[in-house]
Amino acid sequence: MDVLDQLGSMREGKMSRRAFTKSLLAAGVAVTAVPMGGRRAMAAPEDQATYFTWGGYDIPELFGEYQEKHGELPNFSIFGGSEEALTKMRGGFVVDVSHPCNQALPRWVASDLFQPVETSKLEHWGDVMPALVDLPGNDAENGNVWMVPFDWGQTSITYRADLVDVEEESWDMLWNEEYKGKLGSLAAGADAWWVGAIKAGIPFEELDTPEAFEKIAAVMREQRPLIRTYTDDTTTLEQALASGELVAAMTWNSSAALLKSEGVDVKFADPKEGALTWVCGLMMHKDAPKPDRAYDVIDSLLSVETGKFMIGDYGYGHSNIKSFDSFSEEELSELGLSKTPADILQAGHFQIPQSQEWETKMNAMFEEIKAGF
Template identity: 35%
Template sequence: MKHTSIGAVALLATFAGSAAWAGGADLTVFDWSGYEDQGFFGDYMAKYNEAPSYTFFGSQEEAFTKLQSGFTADLAHPCTDAVRKWVAADLLVPLDTSKLKNWDAMLPEIKEVDGVMIDGTAWMMPFEWGNTGLIYRTDKVSDDKISLQLMADPAYQGKVSLPDAASSAYAMASLATGNGADYTKLSDEQFKAASDFLRAVHPNVRFYWADAGQMDQAMASGELELGWAWNQSELNLIWNETPAKMMRDVDKGIATWACGYVHLKSSTTPVEQIYDHLNALSEAASGKYIIDSWGYPHANAEAFKIADQALIKQYGFDDPKSFFEGSLFFDAVEPALEAKMLKEFERIKAGF
């Protein structure tokens, strides 16, 4: 056994609470696959020399169920439409905005979104935002023919993919049936119209994706021609020289979302380390990385000044206000309606 001098012990004590001795992997994050990318949290890596530990979920419904069943972590990454439900289930700790050093740099449009703030209390540190829209193979479908209704056309049997997430599927179906504005509070008649549309689409669905990469690969190979998916999928396809793009015609139907990080009540890691990670995620440099490399806009307004201006213009991020106002915004669905969506979506996927 090695012996340590008194001076060495004192030195160890001095540094015991410092970044040099902190365990970066002690921080646990419950996240979407891919967000373990260290480009998102460079300052955290610089301080702790080690990435957090990650566990992944495929949908917010899955994440909520797992957390309610006793799964523990320090941080999680839902979208704003889920936050009220998570707060009501007593899963979260409010955020202290005085510890979020980039809070004042956040886009005002983001901070006004329900779920980031609820009744004057901050519950989410916003991170990224963007579109969910219809991505299509431009060599198979012409721009003037593209529409959400095309997903139910028998000509596309086996050529369509939808996310394995009831709320997203019903948002798409509500847009397709002209009820997008009422998506979070559908009447019985509107709900039936959306459900009927999803049933019409079902025979065309090759698979319901849980991992966006699965849809990207199938679109790139030509297995799929239409898919309801996120900005990142469009960028991945373009970078892989696949002739594909997202339909961004507001009148034809597109949705906008915002996601971020929440402090879980089950957290056991020191608060300082929690906020070190949140601050790293919200840096302008992190925002530049996600814009340039993932095709998602970031919550920090300063990121747009240093990111690729051509990409910002291409994706319409140069005018965040109109971006938020011009499409259906994913918001919290009334609990009874959400339960109804979940149940009916399972029936539709099973062919009933």
């Protein structure tokens, strides 16, 4: 199948964008050279639920149960960061299910845009690991939750082991003048600003102070001339790393997992200062147009088959404990995972909730820095 045939299959929903990207990586073709055009998800029938999520989660591999039940994938809408998503919904954009992370949870609940998820309606709820449910602000009435945990993992550095001379893995790698113009970063402050805090030595409990903002802004401005690209499209970072255009980039687990599977000599760093760690999950809009199918979206994402894909292909932890049964302890260790999430999450710097005022100020400051101010 040639590139155009594969592109057509992706648009029709027969091939995921992730599989398409892997195929291009294997063939040495740059994604940026291929017009992606319209996506099949945008043409999904109006009677399907809408899932508002990060890029990379809009793929058939996560929705086997949903597609088997309804004959179609959900509709997808993509955001680059949770604050962008919340702002859009505050402006009147209504979806069925969205995908925030733990540090945003209290602010999302306070927006009054969401309804508790009735766990009794979820087939897979009994297999969800309790440690991932017990997050600040997640308790709702009658034993229900605001956010159903789905995935968990790390933000760290994916680097070309054959192109970077590393004596000790450290966040300093992304501030190294030697690699100016060959470094990349996720564009959202929800990752980058927090990494800046780690670099600046600011404890997360002290983030919301004028002194912390000044110190973090200083290290982010120091880094700005070194960064070739800021992007929320992980495919862009992966392609640039594969080609050698970038030698190191701030990424999530999945980028390293994908590149390794295609034979690219990369490592996912275990920084001496600690990685950024997080839990993300699923919330239902209070005015969800398709509430029954919203529960089917959530259940599909919680399924064992979805979990096996998330662990094996994306390198993320999954909330369904049974998903880990197909992997040995050695395999999980190689992926930087464990059947006990706390082993990974608490070993790094686990994100904690901040106020809406802090989030707004942080995003405004980071946008100015990225623009060169």
